Amino acid sequence: MAQTITKRGPVSGTAVTRSARKRKPFLLDLYGTAVGKKYAMAITGIGLIGFVVFHMIGNLKMYMGASDLNHYAHFLEKLLYPILPEKAMLWILRAGLIAMLLLHLHAAYSLTVLNRRARPVKYQSERDYQVASFASRSMRLTGIVVLLFVIWHLLDLTFGAGSINSYTGSKDAEGLKDVYGSVVFSLERVPVAIFYVLANIMLGTHLFHGVWSLFQSLGWNNPKFNKWRTGAATGIATLVVVGNVSFPIAVLAGIVG
Amino acid sequence: MSNHLKNLKLKIWRQDGPNTSGRFEDYIIDEISDEASFLEMLDVLNERLISDNKLPVVFDHDCREGICGTCSLMINGQAHGPERRTATCQLHMRKFKSGDEIVIEPWRASAFPIIKDLMVDRSAFDRIIESGGFITAPTGGAPDANLIPIPKPVADAAMDSAECIGCGACVAACPNGAANLFTAAKINHLNVLPQGQAERYKRVEAMVETMDEYFGSCTNHGECEAACPKEISIDVIALMNKDYRKSKVKNRKELSRG
Numbered sequence A: 001m002a003q004t005i006t007k008r009g010p011v012s013g014t015a016v017t018r019s020a021r022k023r024k025p026f027l028l029d030l031y032g033t034a035v036g037k038k039y040a041m042a043i044t045g046i047g048l049i050g051f052v053v054f055h056m057i058g059n060l061k062m063y064m065g066a067s068d069l070n071h072y073a074h075f076l077e078k079l080l081y082p083i084l085p086e087k088a089m090l091w092i093l094r095a096g097l098i099a100m101l102l103l104h105l106h107a108a109y110s111l112t113v114l115n116r117r118a119r120p121v122k123y124q125s126e127r128d129y130q131v132a133s134f135a136s137r138s139m140r141l142t143g144i145v146v147l148l149f150v151i152w153h154l155l156d157l158t159f160g161a162g163s164i165n166s167y168t169g170s171k172d173a174e175g176l177k178d179v180y181g182s183v184v185f186s187l188e189r190v191p192v193a194i195f196y197v198l199a200n201i202m203l204g205t206h207l208f209h210g211v212w213s214l215f216q217s218l219g220w221n222n223p224k225f226n227k228w229r230t231g232a233a234t235g236i237a238t239l240v241v242v243g244n245v246s247f248p249i250a251v252l253a254g255i256v257g
Numbered sequence B: 001m002s003n004h005l006k007n008l009k010l011k012i013w014r015q016d017g018p019n020t021s022g023r024f025e026d027y028i029i030d031e032i033s034d035e036a037s038f039l040e041m042l043d044v045l046n047e048r049l050i051s052d053n054k055l056p057v058v059f060d061h062d063c064r065e066g067i068c069g070t071c072s073l074m075i076n077g078q079a080h081g082p083e084r085r086t087a088t089c090q091l092h093m094r095k096f097k098s099g100d101e102i103v104i105e106p107w108r109a110s111a112f113p114i115i116k117d118l119m120v121d122r123s124a125f126d127r128i129i130e131s132g133g134f135i136t137a138p139t140g141g142a143p144d145a146n147l148i149p150i151p152k153p154v155a156d157a158a159m160d161s162a163e164c165i166g167c168g169a170c171v172a173a174c175p176n177g178a179a180n181l182f183t184a185a186k187i188n189h190l191n192v193l194p195q196g197q198a199e200r201y202k203r204v205e206a207m208v209e210t211m212d213e214y215f216g217s218c219t220n221h222g223e224c225e226a227a228c229p230k231e232i233s234i235d236v237i238a239l240m241n242k243d244y245r246k247s248k249v250k251n252r253k254e255l256s257r258g
């Protein structure tokens, strides 16, 4: 296969010789390798997609009017109330999302470092890629834009920090948090609406490769459904982008507001 | 009847040794038959360099019939050049036109250090094979053919993986310098066959973890499959990932018994 110039290294991967006691706990052990980290990316990716799809469907309530959307938001705050205090379940869900996001980011970061190390000297001539798509090659870029958008979005519509959204936190006529009002207040600002649209297209691009890729990462390979993978990726990405992008357009067109 | 290509401009990576920095050097091929293979074209250049008292371009080659996996070369940004399902030795000059510029680089990966010019050391692949790419078979008299019945589709699946010639094009083509296609092909080739079952899970854990020591991580671009002279499908990567997950559970159970 090849000639050797470097000193012959030890055969290091022989799993048999290691004793069970020296092993790390199962999940840490799995996360220790690149293949394991891709499992983590795929699983957290599925969780985050679940959130994104749910979030988009929930927001469609704004087409039913202010009261519907505000009641829906109130319902989320009162999930499992009075078994748990108000907002407790919401914060449990949020904590789960944050944990998934952090894990996804950590895996993305450490695999990127690994990949850079695997080719410290780049090709000195231009590469001619055959099948890698724009989506697959820009996962880090699209991911970072989505992350920045998420941070902005939380400051804007969840916390209403300072001058970012001075309306967030106001109450409607029924005394509920006026989520509808904050959305309209925010998306009526054209630059914000543009950022919102761009970030969602980035998210769609990320999901287009991500959804296809996760089947590979999780070892879900079955000749029967392999041909559906691209369809699933296109479908989920389109669903999320079309739903989310419709909101700023509806606000600017005066359909919502 | 053969045609001739004229005035090819070659840009070839020259590097004196592993630890020196290299550079592109330009060469002109005035005329060459379109029936020449790519390596024969380099042979012609080297004959000329030798007669001019210059050092010939060092490149890897052996069988020159697409089965040994020794040839390599990044040709115009593609591993093994522009022809699909073809190793560099089987690439012919008819794929090019008169006046073309052809840029030739070695494989680039930290696990494949450059020895000289276009030749790289691919022994990191040997490390992966040593860790699990074998079966423990009793030696002695040759067993009868068909002693172990194997369904035809299984034999075919094993053969599809076994086609891998270990050339390293997958690593070279991968934007991440990952060796998942090679490793998965070598694992799958044995893991689907009855003879490979005894070490199935030890094999996948050992080989994946050895791969981890040298190579990057797969992000499912699919460039490896496109560059592979045997067109091995990235489906084998998914199968490896599945067996790796199972191995983590099974090997742990087995070890805690002992």
Ligand code: HEM
Pocket (backbone or CB within 6 Å): A038, A039, A041, A042, A043, A044, A045, A046, A048, A049, A052, A101, A104, A105, A108, A139, A140, A142, A143, A144, A146, A147, A206, A207, A209, A210, A211, A213, A214, A215, A217, A218, B218, B219, B220
């Ligand atoms: C916070 C910023 C984010 C960054 C930096 C990021 C980065 C990445 C990177 C580098 C990959 C690896 C691509 C690959 O290996 O094929 C990836 C995969 C993925 N990401 Fe993200 N991502 C982010 C956020 C998200 C979000 C919000 C979602 C879901 C809504 C998501 C869903 C996915 C999915 C499903 C995959 C595929 C996993 C796999 O191939 O196994 N990501 N991400």
Ligand code: FES
Pocket (backbone or CB within 6 Å): B060, B061, B062, B063, B064, B065, B066, B067, B068, B069, B070, B071, B087, B088, B089, B090, B165
């Ligand atoms: S020289 Fe043997 S495969 Fe090309």
